[in-house]
Amino acid sequence: DQQVKQNSPSLSVQEGRISILNCDYTNSMFDYFLWYKKYPAEGPTFLISISSIKDKNEDGRFTVFLNKSAKHLSLHIVPSQPGDSAVYFCAASAGNNDMRFGAGTRLTVKP
């Protein structure tokens, strides 16, 4: 039962442009959302999070948007850099430590 879905397995963008990674969820009890970045042969590392009481959270080049009515969140990276090339995981939790992850989206930023 995939409660968190990342429907795009891969995304390719040009350096300097915007990267938009999308995530959908089905459980209306989720109230905390996170994005993790993963490089090959390493574990995922925390990138940015957002609580359900907000609709936007920004940290430098990274912004996460939350649309609760649509059960959708997105991660924007502006401007994209080659070092951003990685797999990005969306995750969600419902006020506990049972965090559900999406299958990931592989981002490639071309120089």
Next chain:
Amino acid sequence: DAGVIQSPRHEVTEMGQEVTLRCKPISGHDYLFWYRQTMMRGLELLIYFNNNVPIDDSGMPEDRFSAKMPNASFSTLKIQPSEPRDSAVYFCASSPPGGVNQPQHFGDGTRLSIL
């Protein structure tokens, strides 16, 4: 500070053998999580502990899988007997006290191949 440490990094073994994966969480973290990553299902939570006590093991796929946390600085995930479909990358993660919604810190994983 040292991050989450997992061993071994790679394990190749034959079907039917016992496999033991090890994890040392970050000192001071009181939550420990075991995940499995596959191409088809992404990252799946297998089990998590709080203060060395298993809280939710509903993600453990079968009785062949077991996990223990004998103390705050060590956990194991055991598969006995192993099967080819267990081949995956297994991650351990820990998070600090402070209630829920703490970002988890992941180890670099163990890549397990069952022949």
